[in-house]
Amino acid sequence: MATILPSPPKIGMVSLGCPKNLVDSERILTKLRSDGYQMSPDYAGADVVLVNTCGFLDSAKEESLEAIGEAIAENGRVIVTGCMGKEAEMIRAKFPNVLAVTGAHQYEEVVGAVHEAAPMPPSAFLNLVPESGLKLTPRHYSYLKISEGCNHRCSFCIIPSLRGDLVSRRPDAILREAEKLVAAGTRELLVISQDTSAYGVDIRHQPREWHGREVRAHMTDLARELGSLGAPDNPVWVRLHYVYPYPHVDQVVPLMAEGLVTPYLDIPFQHASPSVLKRMKRPANDAKVLERIRNWRTTAPDIAIRSTFVVGFPGETEDDFAYLMRWLEEAQLDRVGAFRFEPVEGAAANDLPDQVPESLKEERYARLMELTARISAEKLRAKVGRTLDVIIDAVDDETGGATGRSQADAPEIDGEVHLRDAGHLAQGDIIAVEIEDADEHDLFGVPVSR
Numbered sequence: 001m002a003t004i005l006p007s008p009p010k011i012g013m014v015s016l017g018c019p020k021n022l023v024d025s026e027r028i029l030t031k032l033r034s035d036g037y038q039m040s041p042d043y044a045g046a047d048v049v050l051v052n053t054c055g056f057l058d059s060a061k062e063e064s065l066e067a068i069g070e071a072i073a074e075n076g077r078v079i080v081t082g083c084m085g086k087e088a089e090m091i092r093a094k095f096p097n098v099l100a101v102t103g104a105h106q107y108e109e110v111v112g113a114v115h116e117a118a119p120m121p122p123s124a125f126l127n128l129v130p131e132s133g134l135k136l137t138p139r140h141y142s143y144l145k146i147s148e149g150c151n152h153r154c155s156f157c158i159i160p161s162l163r164g165d166l167v168s169r170r171p172d173a174i175l176r177e178a179e180k181l182v183a184a185g186t187r188e189l190l191v192i193s194q195d196t197s198a199y200g201v202d203i204r205h206q207p208r209e210w211h212g213r214e215v216r217a218h219m220t221d222l223a224r225e226l227g228s229l230g231a232p233d234n235p236v237w238v239r240l241h242y243v244y245p246y247p248h249v250d251q252v253v254p255l256m257a258e259g260l261v262t263p264y265l266d267i268p269f270q271h272a273s274p275s276v277l278k279r280m281k282r283p284a285n286d287a288k289v290l291e292r293i294r295n296w297r298t299t300a301p302d303i304a305i306r307s308t309f310v311v312g313f314p315g316e317t318e319d320d321f322a323y324l325m326r327w328l329e330e331a332q333l334d335r336v337g338a339f340r341f342e343p344v345e346g347a348a349a350n351d352l353p354d355q356v357p358e359s360l361k362e363e364r365y366a367r368l369m370e371l372t373a374r375i376s377a378e379k380l381r382a383k384v385g386r387t388l389d390v391i392i393d394a395v396d397d398e399t400g401g402a403t404g405r406s407q408a409d410a411p412e413i414d415g416e417v418h419l420r421d422a423g424h425l426a427q428g429d430i431i432a433v434e435i436e437d438a439d440e441h442d443l444f445g446v447p448v449s450r
């Protein structure tokens with residue numbers, strides 16, 4: 001029996017200006033073609049027309065405006081991109097019917113606008129890759145990158161020189177990706193970036209329309225919307241990684257109390273001593289962090305805080321280290337990772353005076369790990385007897401057991417929950433588990449009905 005394939009939408013392209021703009025047009029078309037779109041050589045056959053504009057000279061602007069006008073008259077469904085994207089307001093005023101206006105080099109935005117204006121029909125025969133993209137993680141959890149680069153210049157880090165300053169994705173593009181991931185079976189979204197709290201600073205938190213409402217490019221708005229992607233009988237965990245303790249983090253914690261966002265914060269504090277933090281040039285170096293952690297725990301008592309620390313940073317004295325140990329004792333963080341300071345080629349910290357000898361780094365590392373392992377074990381022991389939500393990562397058919405994680409455990413980096421009598425479960429299930437035992441890292445329990 002013959003299979004009738006749905007026909008993919010056709011895209012028309014008008015490319016104006018210099019060779020750089022032409023290369024941009026080629027990149028956009030390459031992406032659209034790989035997404036399954038077909039090209040139309042004329043206005044009449046196109047489902048949507050892209051006008052890649054040039055704004056270098058007044059005459060070029062004039063030509064771009066004429067091209068937009070012609071595409072609207074001939075086809076009506078027009079997306080404007082390229083240099084004139086900077087003058088979006090003027091274009092919208094002159095041509096209120098344009099479907100979207102995006103700027104030069106904003107490939108993701110323009111491709112997203114095409115997908116919105118002319119969605120690809122779902123077809124296993126036409127789509128080379130699933131709608132949610134190709135993933136290296138299991139189906140039930142997915143990383144969601146919200147920005148690239150970083151505006152800070154921590155003295156031990158070369159990421160800004162490798163990846164540049166912060167560039168945030170549009171909130172609607174992130175939400176669209178997340179929605180597809182959830183539709184494809186994701187039950188846990190792991191929000192990542194170099195600096196999640198700074199999301200949207202570079203685009204002045206500009207709002208975008210998402211399902212009929214405005215969503216700002218801001219961590220709080222994004223977290224709320226991501227948390228709303230699940231349903232009561234099909235919740236989606238939203239886990240925030242690489243959050244720096246800027247003041248607005250306080251606004252995300254109530255979303256955790258409401259159950260919209262997973263009560264988990266991964267905050268790479270790196271140190272606690274003010275003089276070390278100063279030499280590290282760390283962002284959000286706030287003396288009141290301990291007080292804020294206490295407040296977060298009052299608002300969301302189950303919040304799990306994970307962090308990483310560097311020991312043996314140049315100039316770290318015994319007093320600095322003792323300060324860090326006291327701070328950790330007080331902060332009672334749930335999960336801690338530590339590194340001994342190592343120079344990274346090109347990092348400013350390499351030239352700082354008073355490098356700490358390796359043997360001392362080792363000794364401090366061992367002391368810190370001993371303390372944080374004790375705190376973690378105590379915190380896990382306190383969970384024995386409680387009933388926790390657990391997401392299932394793997395089921396062992398032979399033993400009838402399963403391995404999963406509580407909301408306090410991110411995949412790969414935190415602990416696990418080992419279950420007995422769990423052979424009936426499937427990967428990705430979120431179930432209630434009564435905790436029966438604990439060790440330094442992991443919990444042990446049995447599924448119970450809610």
Ligand code: SF4
Binds near residue numbers: 150158160
């Ligand atoms: S450590 Fe993080 S915040 Fe600091 S410069 Fe590197 S990426 Fe940015």
